[in-house]
Amino acid sequence: MKILAYASLGAPMAVMAGGAAAQDDATSEASQTRPVPCEGEPYRDFDFWIGEWNVTGPDGQIAGKNAITSEESGCLIVERWTGASGGTGQSYNFYDPGLAQWRQVWVAPGATIDYAGGLNGAGAMVLEGEISYRGGATFPFRGRWTPNEDGSVTQAFEQYNPETDVWDDWFTGTYRQIETSDEEASTE
Structure with missing residues (x-):
């Protein structure tokens, strides 16, 4: 047996x-x-954002630094934000072939944002979705990243206010590449 x-x-x-x-x-x-995954359009649509950046607010003051890297053989863009006041956050950005859209998932101590979209006719990345605050409130949210002729990138976020039925500015910043000499000078 x-x-x-x-x-x-x-x-x-x-x-x-x-x-x-x-x-x-x-x-x-x-x-x-x-073929190699994540090559060509639309996978390269957000590459204009990759780099080491100083970010300033509308008043010209430093809002923070942002490191944007291409990872996973170009299939993922990772954002690592450090605000001037010490706040932090990270996002995963990727083209989702199932949705045929770009997605961003942002995580920070105060909130998460999950939204999707793509390039508009002017070449800006436009994403729409929701922001969820740790206290439980959730609101429609949208972001726009616009590459500028001088190599900078303008980032603008808006949150929908249901009480006024208006999209309020949430954050607007200008990204400028950190030059190697700028970085060396700041560490000396």
Whole structure:
């Protein structure tokens, strides 16, 4: 009896091992002929935002620094924000082929933002969704990142106010690339 039980267990295992080997061969062949993921449009639509940035508010004062990096073979843009007053936040930005839209998920101690969209006719990235505050309040929210001719990027956020039925400015900032010499001077 025990021999039959082991024999019956051994046969499926041999089939499973053979199936796994065939799958490995198919996977390696597919990876050799498959195009590199996340290349070309629309995956490069938000690349204008990648870099190390000083961010100023409308008054010209430093609002903070933002490090925007391309990760996961160009499939993900990661934002790491540090405000002038010490606040922090991070976002994951990616093109979602299922939605055929760009998405951003922002997480900070005070709120999360989840929104989606894409480039408008002027070449700005426009995303719309919701901001959810840690206290439980949730509001419609939208953001716009506009590349400027001088290489800077203007970022503008608006939150919908249901009491006034108006979109209120939430934050507006101008991103300017941190030059290597600027960074060295600030650490000396």
